[in-house]
Amino acid sequence: MENCDEAHEDLNYYLYISIVRIIARLQSKGSMTNTIMNNFLDELEQIVLSLASSLKTKVLKYFKAKNAIENPEVVELLSNFDFENPFDNFRTLKNQIKALKTCCGYIEPIEIPLGYRMENVLDSETGTYIPKLVLETYQYIPIIDTLKLILSNAEVRKAILSEQPSKNDILASFVDGDHFKSQPFFHINSHALRNFSVASISATGMKGDCCINKSRYFHICKNKIFDVMHDILCGVGPMILKLVLHHYICTSRKFTIDYLNSKIASFQYGFVENKNKPSANFPMYMLQKNDYLLSQKAMQMWVLLRAFPFIVAEKIDKGNEHMDLILLLLRIMEIALAPRVTRSLMPYLQVLTKDLTDMFRKLFPHINVINKFHHIIHYSDCILWAGPLRCYFCIRFEAKHAEIKLRAQNVHNFKNPPKTLIRICQCVQSSKWGIGDVKLERVQTLGGKTFHVQEIQSREFLLELGYEDMDNVFKCKNIKINGVEFRTGLFVCLEAAVKQRKNLPLFGKIIEILFLEENEVYFLINPYKTTNFDPHFNAFCIEVEASEHALLFITVSSFAHFQPFNQQSSQITNKTMSSINRVEVLSIKDMLRCQSQQLSTLSFCKENLQPNLNAFSRYGTVKKTLENHVQGISVLNAALKGSFNESHRKALVRIVVAELEHYFDPKTRQGFIEYRLWTIRAKLSPKNKKYSALAIKRKAQCLKESPTASDHNKELIKLCLQETFPNRRQWIIHSGPTISSIFETYPRLLDYHGEMIEQDFVSIYPNCTDKFVAKFPSIYANKILTYATENRPDVIKKIENLFVNDDAFQALIVLSLLLPPLNSSRKKGVQSKKNDRKRVILSFFILFK
Structure with a gap:
């Protein structure tokens, strides 16, 4: 009895904490209202007080029978049942939030004023509506405080700190992307959460540069995320x-x-x-x-x-x-x-x-x-x-906001709904992150009962695990693991397609679910045989295995994909499945998830491949490659039947290209794929190539060592000069070489009477491709002189005294006299004169064209 007071205090504290947790979880429900909350607390209060009174009566009866009712320690023990009512301070949302602040790390929203709006307010004395200015606000949640609340959980910190890049060229998270690998900041702080301070908050709209742009490691224009x-x-x-x-x-x-x-x-x-x-x-x-x-x-x-x-x-x-x-x-x-x-x-x-x-x-x-x-x-x-x-x-964000949207329909708050909803939303955050029992590995049974080992189908497997026939195990029809529900009758993917001989995934049907000691969940799986992939349904066709001894007893970690699949039963009567009377076709959901896992585990098969650079593929021929591919069977059947169409052609190209990824030696950069993709790389600019520096060096050397220019290799030289142009342009701008150095490095620029130099000029000035100067002596000069002789003899007289025998030069002088001068002064009426001059110039060019 010495620690009776301390136990009494602990009891009140734990009871208080329990009520706070119940309130936090109930407030996170979209259908909850204040009325329902108060009714629930009333009933819970009655249950707790009645239970305390009943226990006190039984204890008092016991000590009366022992004639110890006058014992001071017994009196002190009985007094512990007379605790204060813990529900008195939880009747309003304000009091509930106050309790959440104390126990669950509730983060108070910051109310920021935006302006005033006019609203009619009911006067309680006169019963009439009076216009009144009402302050318009929005609610801001401190991001740093929210991160602190989340990271206060040891499980969350452990998950973040244990995150590692994936192997075998797999992309599974942000740490596998090029942005993470190329950013110097993440090399030093691989688990960092950046903090960007907001110096000032504008009222509405875009008032200035984004504060995030002040960071040395990120700019909003470099964001490449699409939803x-x-x-x-x-x-x-x-x-x-x-x-x-x-x-x-x-x-x-x-x-x-x-x-x-x-x-x-x-x-x-x-x-x-x-x-x-x-x-x-x-x-x-x-x-x-x-x-x-x-x-x-x-x-x-x-x-x-x-x-x-x-x-x-x-x-x-x-x-x-x-x-x-x-x-x-x-x-x-x-x-x-x-x-x-x-x-x-x-x-x-x-x-x-x-x-x-x-x-x-x-x-x-x-x-x-x-x-x-x-x-x-x-x-x-x-x-x-x-x-x-x-x-x-954004689907996860939409799911989070779904409860708040549902709550908005039940709140019936017409004065300031955002203020009420954001406080309820913070109650949700407190219930998830502030209670202190966050577990990333969650298992929840949804019905079932206990059986003896000898009464269930998994008896042989349990005996191998050390159980005996009379031991009790919990068997359930459905169970939730980390929010994903499994139940008997659903399908799971046991192995990805890349691990199967026919390149088809292996599926299995859940027969039994057992919840064993230490939260271990085992599944009894009946494997199904995947017969083929039907491109018309975009799904796999499966049938049950004939042998009964093929049952598997595995955990969730053994699945190739975490989530279960549905099935679609269908009568298939086409010729490709004529040997199957009835098969179960997995739905599109299954196909998506199975192929997603297939795609994610594609690189694992590379460890067992020894590429032969002289062979077409790991299967040797195109036919064998199609026979061992998911979509290849339908392509092969179409080719044999003579019904090969455009969709089959594209499927064939995709299969072949996907197969070629195994036949490239990254060390020597040679192989079948390197040879076949040469024509594709030839059309790419060097900046889009992976080995641009090496490609530029080889191209420049090829141009320097190429034979004398001829019509036969003109297009090849032209293409090589186009590909090396960006590098050549940067070299000239930054290094400033002499003309002799340029021609020594790129001697082919001197070929074909300046056409290669003109090609570079057009690349630098694409809008200056008009050949007016080249056409002027032969086309425009005679027309200008003829026009001046017939219509402006005064201009011809002015040039007769000039000792100019070249017709082109004479035409230029005549043209300068025919065109009106440019008035560069900025006065009223200048625009009309400029317009007149433009019309004159336009008429001359139309006449001479």
Whole structure:
């Protein structure tokens, strides 16, 4: 009983902290209101006080039976049940925020005035509305204080400090991008968070230079980040899909608008995408409106684009150009939205983006592309500069603001909604980061019960882990790991395509989920055989393995991709799958995620490759390469059947180019790919080449050692001089060499009667290409003299006394006398004289032309 007072104080403190945490978590819910909060606190208060009274009664009864009720220590113990009501100071939002400041690091928003506005305010005495000036403000959240709150958690600091660059040329985060690697600041402070002070805050609008530009390491004009969500899911995607639907429904009449809506509504999106399924609200007037909006949210648009080939599969034939446009956009999305990619995919992404723009202009020549098409063209540069675009897209911000938007509908605050909402938003931040129990590895079971080991399917695997038949294990139907929900019946990707012999990913179906000791989660997986990739659905086709002993018992870390997939059951009757009676076709969501993982792990296979510079590929021939590629089977079948079209040709080129990345020796810079891409590099300027200095040196040496100029090698010399021009121009400007030195270094400039020098002149002065001086003696001189003889004999008399025999020189003198002088004084009426002179000059040139 000695520490009874101390225990009493601890009890009050822990009870106070528990109530504060409950309030913080409840305030983060979008449907919460102050009325509901107060009702909940009233009920919770009644439960706590009733529980304390009941416990006190039982303890008192016990000590009465022992005749110890008069013992001072017992009296002191019973007094601990008479604690102060902890709910009295939590009835208003102001008091709740005060408690959050004390326990959860609540950050108070700073209210900054903007100006005054006129508003009618109800007078409580007269009952009439009186105009009144009301101060207009906006709410500012201190960024530094927010970072301090987040970094106060040990788990967060550990995650930041443990971040390391990826290996094998993989781009997985900002630290893998060129900006991080080339920035001197990050070489010294690899985990730094920069602090830019704001000296002054303007009222509204852009009042001056951005404060971030004062940093030595960043400028806003150098930012290369694009938002994939707004570019594709809210821009290019709806535009393309609406134009394609307009073509199918209004032009070619493939199906009706009612058919589309019924298919969208009845499509089986599965558990994973059930919350994001698109709305079946496509009226005819929407397709006929002169805009590119489809009334779908970003996530709904993402799901609709992936599901679209399935939805209209019955009405659209394979090889349809408009469907190929959708599929091409999906391939771009696979790379742009992948969590991890390889550098070798960036040239492929550039080709895809160019093909998308070209195909769009071909199918819709009268439609102007929006600016977001231009953004997509720069995606490859953006990914190389700062890592995967998925790390920066706005979907996570939209998800965060969704609760606040929902809360705004329930607050019913018409005076100053931003002030109320920002304080509620800060309650959310306090509940997430200020409570002190932030865990980056979170496991949450969503229903289940305990079984004996001998009662479950995973018995043999558990016995190998040291369990016995009568031990208890928790079996659940669904479980959340770091916010991602797994449940029985869903599919997971077990191995990426690059690790499989046929270059097809390996999938498996979740049979059982077990939650073992120390928060270990194991999955019993039934592997499925991936038969082929269907480009028409943009999905993989799978079938269940025949052998039952192939079951796997693994953890989440063994998955090739973290998130689960849905399935789509479909009867496939085409010839490429004639041996399969019924297969399960993974949905577009699956294809995206599986191929994203395939793309991210592409470079891992390079460790096991020994490139043969004399061979075409690792498979030897083009045919074998196509047979071992995801999309190569359909290309090969089309070639054998004689139905090879433009889409098959592009697929063949992509497969071959992707295969060539394994056949280049970075040390010698030689090999099959170096030889095949020589013609492509020849058209690039040296500044766009990776080895520009070496290329310039070789070109200059080639020009110096080349044979005498002739018509046979004129174009080659001209091309070499064009490629070396930027380097030659910089050398002349900065070094100031003599003319003899220039001609000694580039002797081919003297060839072809000055044409090569004229080529450099045109490159320096592209707008001065008119050959007026060259044409003057033969064309303009005779016409000027003829005009003066017939119309201005007085001018001819003036030049008769001059001892000039050259017609061109005489024409120049006559022209100077015919044209009016330039009045350089700035007085009234000067503009009209200048205009008259321009008209005279224009008439002369029209006459002499």
